[in-house]
Amino acid sequence: MSSVSDNIKAILSGIPLGISVEKRIERLAGVEAVDRGFVAKHAISVANTASEIARSIGMNEREVDDLAYAVRWHDLGKLAIPDEILRKPARLDDDESAIMKSHTEAGLVLIDGCAPGLLRDVVLYHHERYDGNGYNGLKGEKIPLPARITAIADVHDALMENRDYKNPLTEECTLELMTRDNPGFGRYAFDPFLLRKFISLRLDDAELRFLPHDFDYDRLAELIGDIHPYLWLDSAEHLRETLRIELKYVRETLDMYRERPLEFSPAGMRM
Ligand SMILES: [Fe+2]
Ligand SMILES: [Fe+2]
Numbered sequence: 001m002s003s004v005s006d007n008i009k010a011i012l013s014g015i016p017l018g019i020s021v022e023k024r025i026e027r028l029a030g031v032e033a034v035d036r037g038f039v040a041k042h043a044i045s046v047a048n049t050a051s052e053i054a055r056s057i058g059m060n061e062r063e064v065d066d067l068a069y070a071v072r073w074h075d076l077g078k079l080a081i082p083d084e085i086l087r088k089p090a091r092l093d094d095d096e097s098a099i100m101k102s103h104t105e106a107g108l109v110l111i112d113g114c115a116p117g118l119l120r121d122v123v124l125y126h127h128e129r130y131d132g133n134g135y136n137g138l139k140g141e142k143i144p145l146p147a148r149i150t151a152i153a154d155v156h157d158a159l160m161e162n163r164d165y166k167n168p169l170t171e172e173c174t175l176e177l178m179t180r181d182n183p184g185f186g187r188y189a190f191d192p193f194l195l196r197k198f199i200s201l202r203l204d205d206a207e208l209r210f211l212p213h214d215f216d217y218d219r220l221a222e223l224i225g226d227i228h229p230y231l232w233l234d235s236a237e238h239l240r241e242t243l244r245i246e247l248k249y250v251r252e253t254l255d256m257y258r259e260r261p262l263e264f265s266p267a268g269m270r271m
Contacts, residue, residue, distance in 0.1 A: 004080045004082070007080040008109055011110060014027065015027045021115045021116070028111075032076070036086075038163075039078045039079070043072050043074060046150065046154050049152075049153035049157060050150055051064050051068045051071075054068075056200075057193075067118070067122075070116075070119040074126045075126075076110050077104055077108070077123065078103045079106075080106040081102070081103050088164065104125070104127055107123040108123055121146050122144075125138060125143055125144055125147035126151055126154055127154075130188060131188040134151075140191075151189070151190060152194055153198075155189070156198075159174040159178075175199065
């Protein structure tokens with residue numbers, strides 16, 4: 001298996017020195033198009049969701065466009081991750097996880113230090129978690145706002161997407177997981193203001209329905225038991241129990257969001 005640094009070297013060997021960041025990204029997009037179309041599909045979807053969140057907090061169209069461009073390339077570092085790891089149809093071991101995590105740093109090397117701060121922030125910090133449990137341990141508002149927006153859109157898409165190592169989740173399950181009152185995975189991972197705005201947006205979607213009361217927990221546990229790297233729960237049984245306990249709380253929380261849509265307040269903005 002080739003190493004990440006070898007892959008970076010190979011990719012960069014095809015890119016002339018001294019070209020603009022945009023031209024550089026065009027070249028990288030060419031590499032992505034060869035056999036990493038699934039990375040592009042995910043990134044475009046995350047950029048669209050991030051744009052919706054950005055608009056909902058009052059960013060103007062210029063700011064939304066800049067953010068969407070940066071988010072489109074948030075996972076560029078995955079170009080340097082060996083296929084055997086990126087598409088492994090099973091849970092990654094510790095060494096493989098460490099290699100996978102290096103995609104943020106790899107992305108930074110690929111886009112080059114001259115890239116605008118917004119792009120660098122999104123590439124490097126999109127796996128930070130509001131509670132400090134992300135890749136670099138940045139916490140709360142120390143995480144740049146564009147990266148906090150990306151994190152929500154990224155997790156939402158990753159959970160709902162069909163990947164080599166997991167089945168897609170419904171949006172109902174996805175939102176339930178993202179809002180769980182659980183320090184390991186759930187609402188504490190995200191900026192609470194942005195999460196609330198995001199949930200409000202999704203609740204506006206008429207298609208969205210919540211889990212029926214006779215929901216099949218065993219099936220859900222089976223579906224998400226293999227999700228990597230977003231779940232820390234170690235067994236289907238553990239997950240099932242956790243869901244049983246928390247579902248009532250989550251329902252109430254989501255109902256609250258539905259009944260009391262958040263008014264936009266500039267004081268709540270953290271640009
Ligand atoms: Fe990523
Ligand atoms: Fe991503």
